[in-house]
Amino acid sequence: MIHPRLHRLTAVTSGVLLAAGLSLVAPASATTAAAGRAPAQTQTPLVVNARWGGHPTYDRLVIDLKGGLPSVTVTPVSHLVYDGSGKPVPLAGKFFLQIRLNPAAAHDDAGHSVYKGPKLQKIFLPQLKGLALTGDFEGYVTFGAAFATNPYYRTFTLHSPDRFVVDFAHTNRC
Template sequence: MTFIRARGALVAVATALVVLGAPLPASAGQDPWCGIWWGSLPETTATPAPPVGQVTDVRAGQHPCFDRLVVDLQSGAPAGYDVRYVDQVSAQGSGEPVPVEGGAVLQVVVRAPAYDETRGVTYLPADPARVADVRGARTLEQVAWAGSFEGQTSLAVGTRARLPFRVFVLDGAPGSPHGARVVVDVAHHW
């Protein structure tokens, strides 16, 4: 009975501190708890009806709880996607392995081409082995180009470890209010 009372008193004190806005003690040097509920299983959506936008850029950013990869699309229907951890990403068309650094490999397939209807290139990275700048990232180790073929574009993303991720599509893209962005967030921790 004493244990139950002590536990109840502890919960009441913690609740009062939160309600009053007082910070709860944290261990020095630890990251904040981010409330991440994502997992590491594949995330996929269907291929949208044409016309689908074309890939125009791939970029990366860092946030306090996760690293972010963004694939920008110019006007057209938002793209579908298939994102999953794999042993090895194969290049579009050739099937050749795409090597990346890191403890795990995330295959990112965006169901949109990096070329237009006349086969004109809409996006081609200057360095296929280093598509996005991930210097300073805590989770993303490398983003490599795996090609664009038959209406879809693939990236090989090296991550520090197999960590939780989420994928979603946002309206609008830089320079195109009618475009879209496929966003992949990879958490720093489980």
């Protein structure tokens, strides 16, 4: 006959070993959920607005973000087109820049737009003449900017809140 204390010790040891073995093979989300915590997810940065302003020696474009800063490329292009359709963007200009953020989205998980800025806007600044949201698809958000003259620009990021900034230089207009 097995002593009750030995029986209890064997049961507890078996339970600990069984639980340890299960936690080694269970996916992290299952063990996290079992522990009463939500699984960790990487959040795609959201593009929520675009705005601009004129200054004595430069025009500034600011893209407001929520949830972090994505990678951004700014590329001179010969013309602007809408992502997906390839249709031309109706912005007047001789020079254009494509601004592409990735990974990023201008919509939430349910597909509702979180972007509150302009979709297509003529702008009357010394350098920046127009802005369009040209795409929000498969982790990329794309803008197009139009200019009358070839733009000299610099880019940088700001935090609290997160923003991507492009300054377009021009001669002093004061």
